[in-house]
Amino acid sequence: xxxxxxxxxxxxxxxxxxxxxxxxxxxxxxxxxxxxxxxxxxxxxxxxxxxxxxxxxxxxxxxxxxxxxxxxxxxxxxxxxxxxxxxxxxxxxxxxxxxxxxxxxxxxxxxxxxxxxxxxxxxxxxxxxxxxxxxxxxxxxxxxxxxxxxxxxxxxxxxxxxxxxxxxxxxxxxxxxxxxxxxxxxxxxxxxxxxxxxxxxxxxxxxxxxxxxxxxxxxxxxxxxxxxxxxxxxxxxxxxxxxxxxxxxxxxxxxxxxxxxx
Amino acid sequence: xxxxxxxxxxxxxxxxxxxxxxxxxxxxxxxxxxxxxxxxxxxxxxxxxxxxxxxxxxxxxxxxxxxxxxxxxxxxxxxxxxxxxxxxxxxxxxxxxxxxxxxxxxxxxxxxxxxxxxxxxxxxxxxxxxxxxxxxxxxxxxxxxxxxxxxxxxxxxxxxxxxxxxxxxxxxxxxxxxxxxxxxxxxxxxxxxxxxxxxxxxxxxxxxxxxxxxxxxxxxxxxxxxxxxxxxxxxxxxxxxxxxxxxxxxxxxxxxxxxxxxx
Numbered sequence: 001x002x003x004x005x006x007x008x009x010x011x012x013x014x015x016x017x018x019x020x021x022x023x024x025x026x027x028x029x030x031x032x033x034x035x036x037x038x039x040x041x042x043x044x045x046x047x048x049x050x051x052x053x054x055x056x057x058x059x060x061x062x063x064x065x066x067x068x069x070x071x072x073x074x075x076x077x078x079x080x081x082x083x084x085x086x087x088x089x090x091x092x093x094x095x096x097x098x099x100x101x102x103x104x105x106x107x108x109x110x111x112x113x114x115x116x117x118x119x120x121x122x123x124x125x126x127x128x129x130x131x132x133x134x135x136x137x138x139x140x141x142x143x144x145x146x147x148x149x150x151x152x153x154x155x156x157x158x159x160x161x162x163x164x165x166x167x168x169x170x171x172x173x174x175x176x177x178x179x180x181x182x183x184x185x186x187x188x189x190x191x192x193x194x195x196x197x198x199x200x201x202x203x204x205x206x207x208x209x210x211x212x213x214x215x216x217x218x219x220x221x222x223x224x225x226x227x228x229x230x231x232x233x234x235x236x237x238x239x240x241x242x243x244x245x246x247x248x249x250x251x252x253x254x255x256x257x258x259x260x261x262x
Numbered sequence: 263x264x265x266x267x268x269x270x271x272x273x274x275x276x277x278x279x280x281x282x283x284x285x286x287x288x289x290x291x292x293x294x295x296x297x298x299x300x301x302x303x304x305x306x307x308x309x310x311x312x313x314x315x316x317x318x319x320x321x322x323x324x325x326x327x328x329x330x331x332x333x334x335x336x337x338x339x340x341x342x343x344x345x346x347x348x349x350x351x352x353x354x355x356x357x358x359x360x361x362x363x364x365x366x367x368x369x370x371x372x373x374x375x376x377x378x379x380x381x382x383x384x385x386x387x388x389x390x391x392x393x394x395x396x397x398x399x400x401x402x403x404x405x406x407x408x409x410x411x412x413x414x415x416x417x418x419x420x421x422x423x424x425x426x427x428x429x430x431x432x433x434x435x436x437x438x439x440x441x442x443x444x445x446x447x448x449x450x451x452x453x454x455x456x457x458x459x460x461x462x463x464x465x466x467x468x469x470x471x472x473x474x475x476x477x478x479x480x481x482x483x484x485x486x487x488x489x490x491x492x493x494x495x496x497x498x499x500x501x502x503x504x505x506x507x508x509x510x511x512x513x514x515x516x517x518x519x520x521x522x523x524x525x
Contacts, residue, residue: 157352158354158356160324160354161354162367162371163342164323164324164342164346164419165344165347165367165368165371165419166344166371171371179356254358256357256358256401257357
């Protein structure tokens with residue numbers, strides 16, 4: 001009886017309020033981290049952290065860092081997608097291409113980007129170019145694999161159904177394979193976004209002039225934990241924003257799906 | 263049947279199908295001959311593995327015969343064609359299209375576009391009593407409703423013959439009975455030539471004019487039984503003595519084949 005009452009109370013709280021509760025809990029946890037001797041040096045409290053961020057804005061580096069990182073992320077991400085889409089389709093359609101490419105895509109995908117960044121720097125020099133190249137590679141690999149899976153997993157019966165209704169090869173590509181693959185393309189876009197951000201830190205280790213990842217490293221040299229923490233949180237906010245936008249797109253564009261993917 | 267002048271819609275001429283498997287050649291169909299005339303309702307029964315689906319796929323043009331041929335209105339079948347419509351067991355509706363747009367797909371493939379296609383689609387949905395669900399997505403429908411949409415879509419392509427591959431096999435008994443009744447009513451009205459595969463003997467007898475019993479390994483036609491129960495038929499027909507007699511006869515033949523397969 002008591003238990004039932006509790007559940008019904010919890011289920012009566014609207015999701016938005018839950019979000020607030022969760023937010024408050026995080027602030028409390030943060031506060032505890034900021035006073036515990038073991039963690040206080042790495043986790044200054046919310047006021048000090050905000051001040052740290054303001055200092056970075058006053059020093060005139062914050063907007064440059066944010067802008068630089070966003071440009072690298074979006075450029076690499078977009079390029080990765082533009083290359084991955086046709087390559088994935090060609091891999092799905094032509095067996096020789098698939099057999100030659102796929103093992104290497106899987107092989108490289110399992111190497112952390114941080115490991116091969118120095119090689120890219122040797123080839124492409126320092127600055128923006130190697131950053132974009134590294135993010136492009138990482139995004140390409142994950143998106144290519146995901147889209148390829150989508151194209152080869154198109155339900156054979158749907159293609160048959162279209163064919164018996166008189167569909168040409170072109171009709172089948174445009175009106176069956178493309179829409180059937182769309183959920184996988186959007187999953188690829190979502191996975192790519194998170195990879196782009198993860199890779200950003202590795203990419204900015206290439207002697208960047210500005211950038212969120214580069215700044216965190218350089219602040220590390222002076223033990224300025226407040227602006228560091230602020231930057232870490234900013235990266236998190238960028239990530240969650242990208243994911244929210246993409247999830248919204250998924251709901252809008254692929255709401256017809258029988259079951260939702262993870 | 264003698265003396266009736268009817269068009270030969272499908273001629274299946276000595277069709278043989280061999281698959282190459284890891285354990286060597288597997289003969290799925292051997293020496294299958296069958297003539298299907300206009301307005302006929304034919305049901306094929308047989309144990310699983312007797313090649314009945316393979317036969318349907320060859321007629322549809324989705325698979326090639328190893329030897330022999332299928333002729334549709336005198337023309338040799340070399341691939342799919344809109345004169346041979348197919349209804350699949352798994353419905354095969356396009357999940358990203360609404361019910362109405364699924365039916366419109368069939369019309370658009372025939373070059374009917376826009377408003378005209380929409381109006382015609384609604385007409386076909388009316389036939390299967392799904393007008394209210396025109397703007398729903400397939401995921402919002404029950405299995406029975408999905409199959410009704412698939413049937414409406416097949417009708418919209420206006421084929422000469424409907425090939426149905428265990429269309430009610432995935433449905434629960436009650437829904438299956440309901441769809442049988444609906445299909446019977448539709449067929450009694452328009453007499454669209456039907457080639458219907460099932461493993462349900464009762465379903466075959468209630469629907470068909472002729473029941474083809476296939477034997478397994480290799481798949482071939484074992485016997486053809488004329489169902490002399492007059493139309494209109496309904497579910498009560500299943501209680502008549504003649505129905506039960508036919509059911510016993512066909513069932514014992516199918517059962518023999520089933521025992522053969524098990525050996």
